[in-house]
Amino acid sequence: MDYEARREGLWRRARERELDAFVVINVERSDGANLRYLTGFTGSSGILIVSPRPLFITDSRYTEQADKEVVGLPIEETPPRWMSWLAEKLRSLGVKRVGIGAHRTSLHVFQELTQLAPGVEFVPQPGLVEDLRRVKAEEEIERIAAAARLTDEGLRWIVGRLAPGQRERDVALDLEIWFRRQGAEDAAFDLIVASGPGSAMPHYRPRERKIERGDLVLFDIGVQMDGYCSDLTRVVAVGTPPAEVREVYHLVLDANKAGLAAVRAGKPGRDVDAAARAVIANAGYGDRFGHGLGHGVGLEVHEAPGVGPVSEDALAVGNVVTIEPGVYLPGKFGVRIEDLVAVTADGCRILSSFPKDELVVL
Numbered sequence: 001m002d003y004e005a006r007r008e009g010l011w012r013r014a015r016e017r018e019l020d021a022f023v024v025i026n027v028e029r030s031d032g033a034n035l036r037y038l039t040g041f042t043g044s045s046g047i048l049i050v051s052p053r054p055l056f057i058t059d060s061r062y063t064e065q066a067d068k069e070v071v072g073l074p075i076e077e078t079p080p081r082w083m084s085w086l087a088e089k090l091r092s093l094g095v096k097r098v099g100i101g102a103h104r105t106s107l108h109v110f111q112e113l114t115q116l117a118p119g120v121e122f123v124p125q126p127g128l129v130e131d132l133r134r135v136k137a138e139e140e141i142e143r144i145a146a147a148a149r150l151t152d153e154g155l156r157w158i159v160g161r162l163a164p165g166q167r168e169r170d171v172a173l174d175l176e177i178w179f180r181r182q183g184a185e186d187a188a189f190d191l192i193v194a195s196g197p198g199s200a201m202p203h204y205r206p207r208e209r210k211i212e213r214g215d216l217v218l219f220d221i222g223v224q225m226d227g228y229c230s231d232l233t234r235v236v237a238v239g240t241p242p243a244e245v246r247e248v249y250h251l252v253l254d255a256n257k258a259g260l261a262a263v264r265a266g267k268p269g270r271d272v273d274a275a276a277r278a279v280i281a282n283a284g285y286g287d288r289f290g291h292g293l294g295h296g297v298g299l300e301v302h303e304a305p306g307v308g309p310v311s312e313d314a315l316a317v318g319n320v321v322t323i324e325p326g327v328y329l330p331g332k333f334g335v336r337i338e339d340l341v342a343v344t345a346d347g348c349r350i351l352s353s354f355p356k357d358e359l360v361v362l
């Protein structure tokens with residue numbers, strides 16, 4: 001990964017906005033993704049100052065790790081009262097207008113720094129680093145593809161041993177342990193295993209409920225590998241499902257395919273959403289698909305660009321996004337089919353490979 005080129009890109013954008021410096025502040029994982037993107041640092045706390053004299057700052061817990069991970073930047077150690085130290089450092093650099101990430105910097109840090117550094121104006125910059133992260137380099141797409149492959153394998157493993165009587169939360173935990181044993185850094189988010197009526201809740205949390213014969217079980221799962229995330233949703237039936245389940249499954253599958261077919265560089269995210277949404281609306285289930293069609297995936301599992309009805313983003317070559325239509329029937333069941341894709345000039349490369357053409361019945 002060419003961290004220096006990324007920092008140069010950020011610095012160019014900061015100069016365009018007449019900033020003298022830009023600070024990325026990661027305190028106990030508050031902005032780990034941006035800091036990792038720009039430096040390769042994986043610890044929980046560190047600060048990057050991008051300016052004509054760039055600097056990496058961390059505390060004594062991480063100086064040795066920073067020496068190994070952060071290449072091409074001087075590294076300084078902060079004392080425990082890091083905010084007054086940073087304010088003093090910025091004053092000593094003589095900078096007047098300092099850009100600061102608006103998405104992940106807390107109001108507390110912003111207000112304290114403003115107070116501690118009179119003469120320095122902190123200018124919130126929504127999306128400055130996040131926008132750089134949208135277009136992935138080939139090596140980033142390969143990492144996401146590797147995370148997607150492990151996710152597919154994990155789903156095969158867990159579906160192969162799924163049986164009535166298992167508790168949802170045990171299934172989710174077993175899968176997370178399996179992912180970690182296979183080399184995942186972490187789960188990309190709290191894994192969702194939702195059975196029966198729980199599958200009708202798009203962001204369900206696995207509970208004590210035991211899987212019953214006749215249930216539809218929804219898996220929405222992902223891992224983080226080498227920093228990069230994956231995201232996959234499939235449903236499987238435990239025992240023969242009612243006809244309505246098959247009907248909704250094939251409707252959602254058609255919407256998923258319509259969404260995938262609409263993906264290509266230059267296409268507005270909302271048009272891709274509309275292509276899939278029309279399939280569901282035409283079948284009379286329009287009010288049962290409440291969320292956006294998809295989202296960007298990278299160092300974070302939800303990032304730009306958006307692929308929803310209110311998205312103002314257009315897709316570009318190198319974006320990685322999900323296509324995940326769903327139909328949710330409260331109290332009964334829900335179906336979502338989610339694939340991860342890399343956007344190309346004339347379409348997309350599908351990174352998810354778990355079969356979907358027929359509903360898997362166990």
Ligand code: ZN
Pocket residue numbers: 220221231232233338
């Ligand atoms: Zn998902």
Ligand code: ZN
Pocket residue numbers: 231295322324338
């Ligand atoms: Zn998703």
